[in-house]
Amino acid sequence: MTAPSPSPSPAIVSVTSVSMHFGGFRALDDVSIDLQRGEIHAIIGPNGAGKSTLLNVISGLLRPTRGDVHYGDQRITHVPPHRRARLGIARSFQITSIFTGFTVHQNVQLALLAQRGDCRHPFRLTGERYRDEAHELLARVQIAGMGARMGGELAAGDRKRLEFAIALAGDPQVLLLDEPTAGMSGAEREIVVGIIRSLSAERQISVLFTEHDIDMVFDNAHRITVMHQGRRLVQGTPAAVRSDPRVRDVYLGEGDDAHV
Template identity: 60%
Template sequence: MSSTTILSVEGVGKTFGGFRALNDVTVKIGEKSIHALIGPNGAGKSTLINVISGRLTPTCGRVIFRGESIGGRPAHETARRGVARSFQITSIFGSASVFENVQIALLAQNGLCTRMFSESRSLLRDEAFSFLESVKLVEQANRVAGELAAGDRKRLEFAIALAGNPRVMLLDEPTAGMSPDERTIIANIIQSINQERGVAVFFTEHDIDMVFSIANRVTVLHQGSCIADDTPVAVRMDRRVQEVYLGEDENADLY
């Protein structure tokens, strides 16, 4: 993992009424890294992703991207600056083809929205296929997007996010509801996006095996607070982390 920090969360807190969802959370995401965020249900993982992406405004603290404060900025502005959340970039057009979904995202990114519904199939064709290749969807390019299986829809969302040329991708439970085979495919694609395109990935995930197989660094939240932030090996050995997971589920296992 790169020692250069591309995005940092500094002392972030978030309250909803009298409920404190995040408490003084600090996380540093390395450039070109794969950084996992784990914790029991209700730990604050999705809230933190929402704060970073601009969907929620932090109650206190800062979110810094490439030296600039982005905390509290609108989600679309945060995405344009290079911090993408796959399913927040755009909705999938179910009646359009897989190729057209990525092409539309590219047209929007390049300020060509006025040509979006014209005879524009040739526009940015190579770029669209390049992103489909990254997520292994080229063979389904002409398929109607609404007919895709859950795992394939997730891959299409990744391709749409990549069309925004992000430097960081935020993924909230990218393998939720998937079969073991589908989870393996998604894990491989995340690694490919990271290694081939140099995009840092910050993701939440309940599949511990996946987390420890692909992450360079792991942050653990519990009741809104960070209780561990270290290499996967160190987090596995952390007694507090083991207690949190074993306390949630007697069958939980970090090994």
């Protein structure tokens, strides 16, 4: 069942006519996309369509060749990634941010220390600073019982949940997730989907994610943007995207194999 859509509101992130060239190659070609507050928005498309590049332009990892990125009213096209994080845009989990030699609980404490700019002996954790807040964040992603385990010992799904807790330590308004359920079992996917849905519904966090599992996308996204060869092909509700013949042609395949 598709999640109920949030009521329309001004975009929290707007990407306007963005192009990203690598040498002569156009990874993004005049792409515009808006993310609403509290929205779960999926970007889908074949490999090489430009999905990760688009997330990297929004997180600040890449500076676009043309076009602009706004966060609310603020133009952030040239704002570096760490400042975007401070503004409330949490980066994707593609690059793992876990310290394997610290416990799960200490990992979240460190994230809270870093976020608060509290640099007093960051690696001498007494176990006290932000202890309760760290516990609360772990509970929110349902791994409170794993606090004493070492970060490096976690299975893939638990690791992903710890990464969520670390991202949430920054109290983000926007979460950018590049294939958040890649390599997970069905049960682990369900947990991640549940976390994404509750962040959107209960905390009004906007989630922009890429995903290969089309069923997961159509069941959970409020809106979907379909990318193809660096261009935005279609943007709309799951129902609109599902019935768009262009999507069937270029992405979902024709005939009996069409997955929607």
